[in-house]
Amino acid sequence: GAVVSQHPSWVICKSGTSVKIECRSLDFQATTMFWYRQFPKQSLMLMATSNEGSKATYEQGVEKDKFLINHASLTLSTLTVTSAHPEDSSFYICSAPNTDRALEAFFGQGTRLTVV
Amino acid sequence: GDSVTQMEGPVTLSEEAFLTINCTYTATGYPSLFWYVQYPGEGLQLLLKATKADDKGSNKGFEATYRKETTSFHLEKGSVQVSDSAVYFCALRGSGNQFYFGTGTSLTVIP
Numbered sequence: 001g002a003v004v005s006q007h008p009s010w011v012i013c014k015s016g017t018s019v020k021i022e023c024r025s026l027d028f029q030a031t032t033m034f035w036y037r038q039f040p041k042q043s044l045m046l047m048a049t050s051n052e053g054s055k056a057t058y059e060q061g062v063e064k065d066k067f068l069i070n071h072a073s074l075t076l077s078t079l080t081v082t083s084a085h086p087e088d089s090s091f092y093i094c095s096a097p098n099t100d101r102a103l104e105a106f107f108g109q110g111t112r113l114t115v116v
Numbered sequence: 117g118d119s120v121t122q123m124e125g126p127v128t129l130s131e132e133a134f135l136t137i138n139c140t141y142t143a144t145g146y147p148s149l150f151w152y153v154q155y156p157g158e159g160l161q162l163l164l165k166a167t168k169a170d171d172k173g174s175n176k177g178f179e180a181t182y183r184k185e186t187t188s189f190h191l192e193k194g195s196v197q198v199s200d201s202a203v204y205f206c207a208l209r210g211s212g213n214q215f216y217f218g219t220g221t222s223l224t225v226i227p
Binding site: 004006009032034036038042043044046049093095097104105106107108109110 | 120122150152154157158159160161162165205209212213214215216217218219220
């Protein structure tokens, strides 16, 4: 079946540095991808919608200058956490809608980011 | 707005015990409802879904029924196995294809 691959699965970085997370659709094209964030013991919260060939759409309260999203091709979306701080430490996960059966979505493995 | 409220865990059960994880939702209209499962080190996988009221989704012995009157989609399994140990997420699909998730419930099944 269709697979969404997310990389890296975990990363530790120093405060002030930037971290890039990749999300790839392996055997299908995704014009839209979604980025979620999960704090401990909380829901996965939608951060932004990544659109191929156009600007991402950010949810209210999400800083677009801090969380840069690029959807450069039909199989790749990237999330860059810029000037990371410890409060950015979280679990980030991407997803792509199943275009064959529009009800479902495929999810990446998630990325555990720790900023020290 | 749309939201999902899910029973908090963690839940620890003995093998062959009965499992229920409660899930209720708030949404405009009639959303599609899902249960996703995440095994250690893996991504979210669709477990089952229901697209309209009174639909029952089922897979791998798990079941959930879309109850419009109680806005619920509780997950059940009659006899859990060690291999069912995972985190379970209840979710609904919004009108824009985005998903709204519950907090996730960690299940550990002990032999």
